Amino acid sequence: MRPLSLTQRVALLFAIVMALMLGLLGFALDRAVEAHFRDMDYHILAGKLELVNNLLAKARDRAAFDALPQQLDDALVGHPGLALAVLDGDGRIWFASTAETFPQPLLEAARRQERSLITWNAGERPYRGLAARAAAGMQQGGPYTVAVALDIRHHAEFMRQFRRSLVLAMLLAGTITAVLGWAVTARSLAPLRQIGATAASISASHLNARLPLAGLPPELAGLASAFNQMLDRLEDAFQRLADFSADIAHELRTPVSNLMTQAQVAISRSRDAQAYREVLESAVEEYERLARMIDDMLFLAKADNRLLVPRQEAVDLAQESRRLIEFHEAVAEEAGVQLVVSGAAEVVGDRLMLQRALANLINNAIRHTERGGVIQVHLAQSSGGVSIAIENPGPTIPAEHLPRLFDRFYRLDPARREGGSAHTGLGLAIVKSIVEAHGGKLNVSSAAGLTRFEIHLPA
Amino acid sequence: MKILIVEDEPKTGEYLKQGLSEAGFVTDLASTGADGLHLALTEDYDLAILDVLLPGLNGWQVLKALRAAGRDLPVLFLSARDRVEDRVQGLELGADDYLVKPFAFAELLARVRTLLRRGRAPASPDLLKVADLELDPLRRRVTRGGRRIALTAKEFALLELFLRRRGEVLPRALIASEVWDMNFDSDTNVIDVAVRRLRSKIDDGFEVKLIRTVRGMGYVLDA
Numbered sequence: 001m002r003p004l005s006l007t008q009r010v011a012l013l014f015a016i017v018m019a020l021m022l023g024l025l026g027f028a029l030d031r032a033v034e035a036h037f038r039d040m041d042y043h044i045l046a047g048k049l050e051l052v053n054n055l056l057a058k059a060r061d062r063a064a065f066d067a068l069p070q071q072l073d074d075a076l077v078g079h080p081g082l083a084l085a086v087l088d089g090d091g092r093i094w095f096a097s098t099a100e101t102f103p104q105p106l107l108e109a110a111r112r113q114e115r116s117l118i119t120w121n122a123g124e125r126p127y128r129g130l131a132a133r134a135a136a137g138m139q140q141g142g143p144y145t146v147a148v149a150l151d152i153r154h155h156a157e158f159m160r161q162f163r164r165s166l167v168l169a170m171l172l173a174g175t176i177t178a179v180l181g182w183a184v185t186a187r188s189l190a191p192l193r194q195i196g197a198t199a200a201s202i203s204a205s206h207l208n209a210r211l212p213l214a215g216l217p218p219e220l221a222g223l224a225s226a227f228n229q230m231l232d233r234l235e236d237a238f239q240r241l242a243d244f245s246a247d248i249a250h251e252l253r254t255p256v257s258n259l260m261t262q263a264q265v266a267i268s269r270s271r272d273a274q275a276y277r278e279v280l281e282s283a284v285e286e287y288e289r290l291a292r293m294i295d296d297m298l299f300l301a302k303a304d305n306r307l308l309v310p311r312q313e314a315v316d317l318a319q320e321s322r323r324l325i326e327f328h329e330a331v332a333e334e335a336g337v338q339l340v341v342s343g344a345a346e347v348v349g350d351r352l353m354l355q356r357a358l359a360n361l362i363n364n365a366i367r368h369t370e371r372g373g374v375i376q377v378h379l380a381q382s383s384g385g386v387s388i389a390i391e392n393p394g395p396t397i398p399a400e401h402l403p404r405l406f407d408r409f410y411r412l413d414p415a416r417r418e419g420g421s422a423h424t425g426l427g428l429a430i431v432k433s434i435v436e437a438h439g440g441k442l443n444v445s446s447a448a449g450l451t452r453f454e455i456h457l458p459a
Numbered sequence: 460m461k462i463l464i465v466e467d468e469p470k471t472g473e474y475l476k477q478g479l480s481e482a483g484f485v486t487d488l489a490s491t492g493a494d495g496l497h498l499a500l501t502e503d504y505d506l507a508i509l510d511v512l513l514p515g516l517n518g519w520q521v522l523k524a525l526r527a528a529g530r531d532l533p534v535l536f537l538s539a540r541d542r543v544e545d546r547v548q549g550l551e552l553g554a555d556d557y558l559v560k561p562f563a564f565a566e567l568l569a570r571v572r573t574l575l576r577r578g579r580a581p582a583s584p585d586l587l588k589v590a591d592l593e594l595d596p597l598r599r600r601v602t603r604g605g606r607r608i609a610l611t612a613k614e615f616a617l618l619e620l621f622l623r624r625r626g627e628v629l630p631r632a633l634i635a636s637e638v639w640d641m642n643f644d645s646d647t648n649v650i651d652v653a654v655r656r657l658r659s660k661i662d663d664g665f666e667v668k669l670i671r672t673v674r675g676m677g678y679v680l681d682a
Contacts, residue, residue, distance in 0.1 A: 280675075281674035281675050282674070282675075283675075284674065284675025284676065285674065285675045287561075287675070288563060288675060291561040291562075291563070292644065294561065295559075295644055296644070299644075323639070323640070323641075324641075326613065326639070327635070327639045327641055327649060328647075328649055329611075329613070330649065330652040330653040330656050331647065331648065331649050331652045334652050334656075352642055352643050353643075355641065355642075355643050356643035356644070356645070359641070359643065359645055359647070360645075363645075363647050
């Protein structure tokens, strides 16, 4: 079975709830009205019973006794639905206002000195009656039993009408609320259909579509805004990927073009062995560069696919930093810069990967520090994790470049290939993926001639 | 020294064979896993170089069969795939080294020599000499033409490496690993600068230059 639509569910729920509530309310009303009628009837019947009892009690002599039927008839005038019967001690009817018979249980209850209101049907008509022993005024033929009954046809009629109206009201209200629920839900969900339509229209070449946020109910505004933000991120990631592809092509074109031109020039005429050797040596250098770039790109691709799983070993960052500084000693001395480590920190992670990340940052710092500058490596440990900051004096990086600094092949000056041919332009991107593979964060800030890269690794 | 190469890519196989032969090794080339295994079980080799992806029997299976037959010759794997599982699987099966394509030939050569050297008597602490250069590992002294040369600790370690592997072309990655214990890929010129500084100390002012650059390959020390 196909699941019900949201609109159908809401409409159905509205109808059921409304019918249920009206049903309960109707049931309570029905009980109350019924009880009220029963109360009213009891009072009328009890009053009449009292009256007849009085008449019987006052008839102390024969003459009065013979006049009784007339008095009883008079007492019933003006009460068309009222029936009265007086029975003698043998249970024979001594007086009856109508031909209707009184049910046996009523009379038996009277004989037992009980007053109970009993409802019965005589022919088509419903009756409610009350009976009692009469106070003995006359000894002859006693003790007498008096029974009064009320035709409650109009009450029953009223109740029937009332119940019919109630059922009608239930049906009508249920239907109306269902329709209303359906309409309101359908209207409220209209923006959802629009979100669906927009999502359906999005493709790689059409990532700039956004949902209009104006006039949306708050619940959907959140969804639509999250949806738009997702599109922003997708568009951004897609753009970066597209840039990356273009950059790869560009980066590959340079060495391939070098190789091709060199080889073509070399074979354009005959040369001695040394000349050929030089061409091959130069080619090997380009190949090495290409191979390194492929290695780096594979590393990044693995990071993108979450295949970069760092080993879990205790790494003494102060010791690693000192070793890395020792490794870079010669280069730093040539560049006329000094490297200083301060603080201490230990972390669980992949020693090789962390070494590589730190080496890339140190390397980057050496390249961008002017002669005579001091590069600081600060290590700090707290309960939240460790922080490694690498700070170098150097030209301030304009703020607009900072967020893209870790992009692959991103260069401040596109025309300049930094660091000569050995540098692939992927170093900082690799730092970022290593840090992220460790669940950490990498930040960069640059102000007043000081550039600071900061790695936070969770404890 | 006899080396078995099992490589199905004909061009790679030929170049490996040529390169290793010219480096002074006796080599056999097989192009399928089954042929390679047969050769390894019938001939006596000092080392095997196995490609991981081979038709029929792959490199892992060849290695397993070799170890099952009680052959404990060192095995170096070549693979175009660099997945951690691959590396782990290879090392668990008893491979001795693992090289990812594309690799530098000098790197392969250096690793082959390291594997072949393994298990032999440790390098003697005797005086190391090339031409008029002398390095005394025990007293940590270096002299050239009788004149004392002052070196930093790392420069000393670098020169000792060159002397112990005299005549071998040492790739940059190997130097970084042996001298500084840095085993990550790096695109720095750290090694070039370090070698240049060492060279200026031991070669400047002398007729015979001992340390040579082999472009695109690395550095070599020889008289």
